[in-house]
Amino acid sequence: MLPLHVDSRGPMLSARLAAAGVGGAVVTSAVNRRWLTGFTGSAGMLVVSAETGSSMVLVTDGRYVEQATRETVAAKADVVVVERRSQAELRAAVAAHMASIAGRNARWALETSDITLSEFDQLQAACGAVDLDFDRSRIDDASAIFSDLRRTKSPAEVERIALAARIADVALGEIASSIVAGVIEAEIRDVLEAAMRRHGADDVSFATIVAAGDNAALPHHQPSSREVRAGEAVVIDFGALVEGYHSDMTRTFVVGGPGADEMLERHAVVRASCEAGVARVAPGVVASEVDAACRRVLAVAGLEHELTHGVGHGVGLQIHEAPWVNARSQDVLRPGDVVTVEPGAYRVGFGGARVEELLLVTDTGHLVLSNSPKEPTCPPFPPTTSRTE
């Protein structure tokens, strides 16, 4: 695979910060710290100046210094790693560096949806100690800048997401024959997750959803000890994690038996809905149009009111990130976006179906990264050979 180099990201952020009129940003979230520097540890604060060409400064504690140095060098990040022993010393070092790159009245960008009230108080106090005026009124939210920058995946990022999607495909293919009447939801989850790990997933992408029968009417059902019964649909929504990058895919299987025909009809409508949404995915398209395309197909079958969530979201270092694909989204799709299209139809007390694809937006249209068959039946895999002796 291509190396995950981040050297272009710090300068891109600096340019955005300069355009926003702030002196710099203090980055507190693990995901944006990782995206900017390659450092995967859970503790540390990163200071980024609005001035292009200046190194970022990452302050972390003794547990992480060796790892941070190794990872940021491997990622080619232009960052100086500084060690401090206590949280108070860490904040003091951050404030001192802030004071060195902007005046006492400068505005600053923070991830206001990440930093807690007490962390902000403590950073404010540390800034006060070096005569920086870090008042709430001088803080801008950096969240929109980050979610916009992180949307556009590099080829190295796409490789990881595509590999995660392939691992999910292979794992589902291996275990699909075990989706039969009598098996319990949690067992399907266990064998699926074990198969993903065996095929190289670092972890699961998120808590695997396996929902049978009436549980399939709950979009976020957690696998239970409920048995799969004949004639029921089983919704499986899952993914793999590769070097921090997620995949996401949903398939619905229908187990043969009384009532299966009704579930198969519902599945066919939902699958067509997904395919209609996928067909709309291209650069320049407003994301709400993808949502609308999915709903139009459901409406023909009278199922539009059974889709109770937006049809998709971006995927990357986070399982849910920009762009957002729903009826209100004004996000315009562009090359490098990785998004899901996942309509469903749910009737409480009865059951449900969902079909989800993972796509890369390309210069000319899209590439589907999830490649499992969408058929609702569960063919034994690998194919069994029937021998006539």
Added chain:
Amino acid sequence: MLPLHVDSRGPMLSARLAAAGVGGAVVTSAVNRRWLTGFTGSAGMLVVSAETGSSMVLVTDGRYVEQATRETVAAKADVVVVERRSQAELRAAVAAHMASIAGRNARWALETSDITLSEFDQLQAACGAVDLDFDRSRIDDASAIFSDLRRTKSPAEVERIALAARIADVALGEIASSIVAGVIEAEIRDVLEAAMRRHGADDVSFATIVAAGDNAALPHHQPSSREVRAGEAVVIDFGALVEGYHSDMTRTFVVGGPGADEMLERHAVVRASCEAGVARVAPGVVASEVDAACRRVLAVAGLEHELTHGVGHGVGLQIHEAPWVNARSQDVLRPGDVVTVEPGAYRVGFGGARVEELLLVTDTGHLVLSNSPKEPTCPPFPPTTSRTE
């Protein structure tokens, strides 16, 4: 098992809030919301008045209303569940209820280490709209009240933690024979986690640690594709989750082969260190004395500098909570505390060992909830029978 009733908790919190001189608390964290009401959903805000005898108010959105109603009734919580469609309407309802229970100049308690800066801004704006002065200077931190209240586990809570610990014991016993040269760390993790789920765990307690050879020198190593080799130590730190309650245990195994003797010596010292700490656990003891007891045993063997972390922490709805067991902790142990004692000795580039027990502090001393053998060898389990034919 005993039902998990929470009816005494709201009034306990109200009394603490009254003593702190605040009008009430707005609870934003999922864990404290669950502890107070039994509601396990991920969204919603809870308002608690300082006035004893007044019902709590839980505002949540449509996805969660049915679940919240069912769960809070089952838990016998004195709470009114209110539904609002958008986050803005939700905050407005919270502010309106706040205005109904305290005057415009009242002080309020918040979990300042949970609420983000943007959530605080938005709640402040909603309060302003109903003429409540919700300025930062009028906010107290509720975190210490919650961590103190949650320390004392009820018999129903102890039952869940003890069951989680028993599941972990049974699972480790089942898979211990697979800890041999040639197996990879991630495989041990997979079979151990699958065994816990098979025996009734709702989930794992935290990301299972399996660390072999030089990886065992890293206290928080994540399982990799590294093979276990002859003569090495393998540290396994793991737990099960039962109805939201965690268990936590560490065992270190030494695989036979060249170098094993040195690892066995290290293991014996660490085990003795753990047992010395466990022996000190009793009501009235300052937690730092437990830490000191562990370190004294390591010091005799010249390994004191190899213990780079505090020796324990409380366990409950969170895997790490009060009381804290380390050299600086002034927490005084009391009946109902559930704590770990987990000294280790780590030498980078060489290896390490850690032994961890999970204990309940009782009226007269303690009860050990983790019951796996501490022997460092891996006897086949269940015992193999050797047949002579």
